[in-house]
Structure formats: C-alpha cells, structure tokens
Amino acid sequence: MHDIKIHDVSFSYAGSDKLVLKDINVDVEGGEFVCILGQSGCGKSTLLRLIAGLEDCTTGEILVDGEKIHGASLNRGVVFQDYGLFPWKTAGANITLALKKKFPDWDKNHLKERTIELLKAVGLDESVYRKYPKELSGGMKQRCAIASAFGIDPPILLMDEPFGALDAVTRSMLQDMVLKLWEKQEDKKTVFFVTHDVDEAMILANRIIVLGQSPSNIIFDVKIPDEKRTTRDSRFEDPESIKLRNELLRQINQDVEAHVQTVQ
Template sequence: MSFLKVESLARRYDKAGPAVFENVDFGIARGEFVCIIGHSGCGKTTILNVLAGLDEASGGHVFMDGREVRGPSLDRGVVFQSHALMPWMTTLANVEFGVRSRWPEWSRAQVGAHSTKYLEMVGLGKALHKKPSELSGGMKQRVGIARAFAIEPKMLLLDEPFGALDALTRGTIQDELLSIVQATHQTVFMITHDVDEAILLADKILLMSNGPQARIAEIVEVTMPRDRTRSSIHHDPQYYRIRNHLVDFLVSRSNDYAGLPASEPLVVRPGLEEDAPIESHPPGAPVVRLVS
C-alpha cells in the first residue's frame, strides 16, 4: 500500500460551476520524492493544501500512513512559496518554535542543539542569531526548509519554494535539499514549474491537465540513477527523453483531456523509450520554466 493515498479528490468553489479539479488519484510510497507540474489554475496548490490539512476537498479522501488526513498536523511539514518566517525572531528561534511544539518535554538545550543541527545542514550555522531582515531571499528559504525538516515530519510538502530565487541560489539549495532528502529518506510532495528541477529531484512526476476539471493525466517515472547531480544529469540520454516528454505534454497535450471521461493516469517511462527523440541541449542552456 502507498504511504500516501489520494482517492477521487475534487475541489469546487461554486456548486453550480465546474470543479477546479476532480477525479485526482495517486499514491506516494514512503521515502519517495514526487513533483507535480501543470499550468496555472489547475489546482496544484489547492491539492497541496488539502494534503497539509489546510484546506478541505469538496470530494474524495486523503490517507497518510493508514489514517485519513483531517486538519493540520506536525506529521506534515510545509514550506511555502514565501519564507513565512516570524520577523521578530532570530533564525534559530524560528526553527526552535517548531521543534518546541513537536517535543514540548525537551529542555532548552535539547531544542537548541536539535535546531542548530538542521540549520547547519542547510549552511546557516553562522547565521543563527540573525533576524530575517538581515538575510537574503535564499537564506530565508533555507530557514524555512530547516524548520520543516527539524520537526522530522512523516511527509514534507513544498509549494514551489525556489520560484522567486535566482538561478544560482536555486541550484545551490536544490543540491542541499537533495542531499538532506537522500540522507533522511524523507517523503516529499513538491509543486514546481521548472521541468529541469523536477527531473533532478523527483522519483516520479505527476502531470496535470488544464483546468477547470483538471486531473492527473500522466505519471512520469524518472528512470535515471538516484545519485544524479546538476553537473552530470545532462550526460544521460534518458534526461533528454524525459525532458522532451514533459515539455511536449505541457506545450501540446495538457489541454487534450478537457471534457474526456475520467480514467486512470497513464504511467510512462520515457527515459527508457529508445525511439524517443534526443535533442541537443548543451550545458548552461536556458531551462523551460512555466511562469505562474
């Protein structure tokens, strides 16, 4: 059984109008990293909020570790698009706040040591006592990531956390996130508009059709070795097959599902399809990124 199971999920804001999304079904295994991609308006963030317990679906169910999700829980850590830090607290205090909520019986020394460990993991060991106003955008997002990991959730939910960062900072934090996830075997569900980011980070990629009445149209399995890095990924022919498949869906096929009867998502492994075209994409070439 899947660690996370989403069954027939739907959300509508107007009872007389069409659903934003409906018949959304997918599962996530324990320790799996899953990205979801789709055009703006298809309901990606709403799905994430339902998984987090911050929003209620109009229909369907979400089960995590055998229990139905009903409301927020420290078993699910969330990193938002904005850093969402408390501005009057230091970097360390922002992380300690969550840790203290998770383990109220811990001493101040235990909370401080645990929080410091995760801040050091994201490269902020020398910024423990700085306020958010003294940090760059990338550093603020690192604090948010450290805070989410520090409560040791069963599942991590990321709502396009690197979207507002410059390319160099985003790449650095991607590497740090990948390193922590692999070390902790963390289960992750992440929204992204960056095709290359999804291929780098994910074990599988959920492709959503356009809204309204959006749904998971395809599940793309990333068949490349798990130890892939940003510097080596473009040397693997599978990368181009997967990338071309994702771009083709987003540009040409994401609207083809409108009005069609509900069906199970198509599971594809484009990286292993030898007949798929391999286009030239030299290192440093621009990435495809859909602006929301």
C-alpha cells in the same frame, strides 16, 4: 513508510461550483520524492494544501497509511515559497518555535543546541541564530524554513515552489541541499514538491506527476528508477533524460493547446 492514497479527489472553493481539481487518483509509496509539475494556475498548490490538511476535499479522500486526513499534522511538514517566517522573531526563534511543538519536553538549552545544528545542516553560520528575517537574503530565509521543516522530522514533507523567487545559482544550491538531505536518510521522507519547472522536477524527483489545466487531473505520471535519475549534466547529454524532458514538455504543451481550443 507513510504511503499516501489520493482517491477520486475533486475540489472547489466554498460558494463556487467551478472545480479546481477533478477526479485525482494516485497512490504514492512511502519514501518517494514526487514532483507535481504543471502550468501556473493548474491546481498544484491546491493539491498540496489538501495533502497538508489545510483544505478539505469537496469529494473523495486522501489517506495516509489508511487513515483519512483531518486537518494539519506535525507528521506533514510544509515549506512555502514565502518562507513562512515570523518577521518579529529571530531566525533561531522561528526554528525553535517549530521544535517546541514537536518536542514540548525539551528545555531551552536543548532547543537552542538543536536549532544551531539545523542551521549548520542547511549551510548557515551559527550567527544566523540571532538575526531577524529582514537581515537575511532570500536564500538564507528559505534555508531557515527548510531547517524548521526538517527539524520537526515529519515523515511527509510538502514543498510549494520553495525556490521560485530565488536566483538561478541559489536555487541550484538549495535543490542540491534538499536532495542530499533526503537521500542521506535511512528512512526517507515522502516528499511532494510543487514546481512549474521541468528541469527542477527532473533533477529532484524519482516520480513526476503532471497536472493538466483547470479543472485539473493527472495527464502524465512517470516513475524514474534510481539508476536512471537525472543529474545536471545528464539532462542535456543522456538520451533517456533528453527523451523524458521532451515528453514532459510535450504533455504540458499539448494540454495547453487543447485547453486554448476548448476556450475558443
């Protein structure tokens, strides 16, 4: 199930003694959908990059099933906010490129068939296969990026504010799509989803981790039982959802106020 253990992790960029993350400790069970929530600049994306193996911990370690992470891996798919599509390749070629890395023995016909299946799975027409990124809307580009990430079928999926640049309607549609893709899997992926939006975190996650201001550590961590998962309607009507929403906002606001007072 690919459990992830983050032990005593701190991080600073090379040549700097200023910590971005400090003493992060968290154990995540395989199949959890974890939203990393916090203000802009608090280190959410940095933590995601450490889990992806795109950066190295300054101190501490991150383990997947007991094995220390060393560099990027096809077992950890990443979806970025900027879509991650090569503009000189068609949407189909972008997805096929990822599939080739995971399934090098597949022939061209198999790759194309699977790519079209993935496009349809994320609600896109087959005609998108031949279009270039410049011909697609932001929502369509992000659907292609998600199709590519799910296509390599990684047990761990890392998503860095993938819907932050989208309009509210498209954002809601893609939130629902990702949640359905995750829920329908018998062997659920472990998902880390970075956001600064409390409502987005509540709708998607069955666990929410809040990071404080830099140098960041975990200031709040809550698991949400399946029977108490928040929906778009319940977040404004259900007492438990309202209570959780208020607590998340309280934690973030208190941390910001404490940080401002420290700076002053």
